[in-house]
Amino acid sequence: MKRLTIEQLVNRFSLKVLVGENQLYREITQPRSHRPGLEFVGHFDFFPTERVQILGTKEVTYLHKLSHEERKTRIGNIVGYHPPCFIVTAGEEGLTYLTHHCREHNIPLLLTNEPTNTTNFMAKLDAFMVKELAPQIAVHGVCVNVYGIGILIRGDSGVGKSETAHTLIGRGHRLVADDIVVLKKLSAQTLLGTHDEKTKEFLALRSIGLLNVVRSYGQKAFQNETRIALEILLTKWEKNALYNDLEQEPKYTDYLGIKIPSMEIQLQPGRDVAGLIEAAANNWFLRQQGYSAAEDFYSRLEAEFEKF
Secondary structure, three states: OOOOEHHHHHHHHOOEEEEOHHHOOOEOOOOOOEOOOHHHHOOOOOOOOOOOEEEOHHHHHHHHHOOHHHHHHHHHHHHOOOOOOEEEOOOOOOOHHHHHHHHHHOOOEEEOOOOOOHHHHHHHHHHHHHHHHOOEEEEEEEEEEEOOEEEEEEEOOOOOHHHHHHHHHHOOOEEEEEEEEEEEEOOOOOEEEEOOOOOOOEEEEOOOEEEEHHHHHOHHHEOOEEEEEEEEEEEEOOOOOOOOOOOOOOEEEEEOOEEEEEEEEEEOOOOOHHHHHHHHHHHHHHHHOOOOHHHHHHHHHHHHHOOO
């Protein structure tokens, strides 16, 4: 799991630090934020103390309506659990009491640059934290986006993964990562493919060297991340190893507990590997829509037999 600090939230969302400048190194371990509600009236049985706490207009307005003593008690109770930090989305006006409590307990108090919709802000914040804290591994390969479908291309070193990606870029598709592909588990069904920052936008081609695909082919040639839907294994040609079955038996590769459909493409001079990958992407998409070319073909044969 990647390390995530409060300082990274401050930088990512341009937050203003009201209290706790010396505590921004503290780590965040939970990928979801929390908007306290029942906690203000004394119910702490299910209070997620390790989450970032968000205070919007609703919470701040409620606190303003309390007497000085009530406000002191209820804020003090929440702050006493020492959550990682508080983020206020409703503006700075009238937050003296909250500033006092956070300073007393040495808890960072952060503020959005201008009042914003709290629900929208939490959605963006949670999406960022989920990605940053997701379990991840790095694999050797190439990641591309073909027709909006994330594909992980794997194979032995020198088999032609990067060259295939280059051909796909020339056909209007996008590079996500070359050489090192970072895979992140966002949920039980979602595997995200991205780069490791150092190799961002770069494609290494044997005999040519290193290319920056954005500088060479424009921004449309690169995509920062993609959901992995299909794995394609490039292998050397083996005579009589390919089958002409109308429908291949499905195979899967497990990454971080997520099974990804996998298929093999053997390489031989003259084979349009990029075109086969495009066909695989289209076929995968049609399967998601419930269509199988093999089943369609068999149904046509059955219809013909029924005529006799």
